[in-house]
Amino acid sequence: MNRSLTIQLGLVAIVGGLLVLILPSYLGIDRVLQLTLNFAFSVLALSLAFLWGYAGVFSFGQAAFFGVGAYAYAAAAINFGDSTWAVPIAILTPVLLSVLLGYFMFYARLTSIYVAVITLVVTLIIYKFMGQTAKPSYMIGNASLGGYNGIPAIPPLNVPGRIDLWAGPVEMFRIAGGVLLAVYIGLRLLLVSRLGRVLVGMRENELRMELMGFDTRLLKVVAFAISAAIAGLGGVLFANWNAFIDPHVFNLAFAAQPIIWVIIGGLGTLTGPILGTVVLSTLSLELGTQKMLDVNLVLGAIFTIFVLLVPQGIIPSIRAFLENRRAGAANKPGVAHE
């Protein structure tokens, strides 16, 4: 790892960590809750930003991993009455699903359009299935799945082994913020590692990677599993924010959200999708308080405008603008350059 990256990530950890600790003291509870939700969604956005933007695998199914993570957490926490083992279970369950799904898709050498369709179809199948689990027979231990009514009263995160020390809204804000920072920093480190470089190589030229001896089928499954683990972690935060989970996390509208966040923030970046998530989620919430304009209509219009006018997304466009300005300044007569 080079020095500049170490400094950069160190600054992110310190500044981000301080903000996460201090902010709740200055914000009202409504803002704390809203930002906690943004953090959970940002973790979901990062899962797609990594998979699509760096490994080059487009998935419509990140919402499925997010929802499966949330449901797995809910079921495990209700059964154990404790979040200690619920969190690893909530991460491992979507990972297992992703490995199974990824094996069949990538070892069958499906092209990206089929991967997108299959991941979407699987998400919608889970949506339909979870909606039909209202009967009392659909139980996981003591946890009733509840159909479209969902699972209420999900136990909150607690200090491992101490159910008396559980997280309230402010602690959840700090945990969610900390998780988001950890996922961001973890992905930055992963991307400069050998695995990260190899995944980017696969995005750039899959055939050349094969011709150099890399098994791209396996690499795709690994990337898919990592992204599922991150999405599952986001699901844990979401289930905790809401203390409730229902099948709507698997519907088409929600499955499309992370894609929109990543496109608007900027594919091939990590900060862009976080920015896209925070801006659009906040906008959705604010628009939801008025009745003049339909929220989906406004968001659809924003998405269309971005795709047409800023197809690269916010962060890559800002970067390109700054680079052009720098290059323009360097090329001015009388300015010395190498």
Place this chain on the structure above:
Amino acid sequence: MSETATPIISTRNIGKHFGGVKALEGIDFDLAEGELRCLIGPNGAGKSTFFRCLTKQYKPSTGEIFFRGRNVSRLKTHEIARLGIGIKTQVPNVFDGLTVYENLHLAANARMYGAAADEACDAAIERMALQRIVDERLDRLSHGQRQWVELAMIITSRPVLILLDEPTAGMTGEEVAKTAELIHEINRDTSLIVVEHDMNFVRAIARKVTVFHQGRIFAEESAEEIMHDPKIGEIYLGKRKKVQ
């Protein structure tokens, strides 16, 4: 390098059919350890298809492939590469969005880690004189430069057999001469099969030449014999004329 009895690569009855079209048919081919062989033939003769079958980009319709006596017909592309078989494709097959150094590093990472990978990259940069463009992205380089970077990537992964598909395409005369020198240098410790149309280049690098015609091996002779064989001139140029 001394030639041994077991060929580094052999094929028996390799064929590749696309529907009713037989792109390759009954190819029996042997390359000795350390040998440098040129493949020539008109466009559509099956040379590139043969390379694709050897690297399993295409699954042969018939026949078997042997690497140092071991049947490798069922291996996948990446497993063939791990045997130490590197290929430079006809159109440069590189990572356009990455820099020259990143391209080389990825190639090195296929076989080695950490400091060893760094050293392999530095050695390839030195050997191919890529110092001036090492931080350039590949999509900003000329065709000839991209060809050289791809060659450097293959060298970086230290293969034992290299397949070069038209390595001098789009190169200047000076670059062609440098490539011929480089191929001789690589051949000191690596076996090579080179597909090439430029007969002067073929004569400069190879002792033995295999001629492909309509998906079959038409002849296997020395470079000098090929140059003076009227039948080869006829099939190669499509008319009754000696190969120039």
